[in-house]
Amino acid sequence: GIQVEQSPPDLILQEGANSTLRCNFSDSVNNLQWFHQNPWGQLINLFYIPSGTKQNGRLSATTVATERYSLLYISSSQTTDSGVYFCAVATSGGSYIPTFGRGTSLIVHP
């Protein structure tokens, strides 16, 4: 199956800092999603982005499908951004069920 690697595994920031999270995948994809799991366990869909660039407030994401990676940018981070960020991908030629990466754990200090 498709391999999904997220980096860094852990990230600690001061409030106001910017950060970039990366998701590498091993095959062509037709489905790529970014999720945020908050400290209470809730999983929130941030972006559906199999290709291209999207922005939502302080968050933006870019997927370069031909080079098999996606980036999630967080600008002017806030304490409420803390939690785990997952990317999930599904291949064009294999199972349509997205495979989740292990996540990037983000802690934002005030």
Added chain:
Amino acid sequence: DSGVTQTPKHLITATGQRVTLRCSPRSGDLSVYWYQQSLDQGLQFLIHYYNGEERAKGNILERFSAQQFPDLHSELNLSSLELGDSALYFCASSVGLSNYGYTFGSGTRLTVV
């Protein structure tokens, strides 16, 4: 509120017991996916239903079963529970079969004692 409703939020039960977890998808969504999240295994796909039919199975144990009803809500049945079944169980819904984003429910935290 994501629009996906999961009940109960918490469940504590003894080994050997059977429990049922319930999920109501977002209005208009035909797909329901079940996932298990444990500390050591991450988010593991269990099973997918689309418009009442099973469409894909993941690493779902034989002690576990699921179904999707005509009103599109889904139930995940876990039987002969073991300590290792303690985990967060999520359902997610989407409009179609693939190439769509997921919306997750808030999860059911199952503790087996």
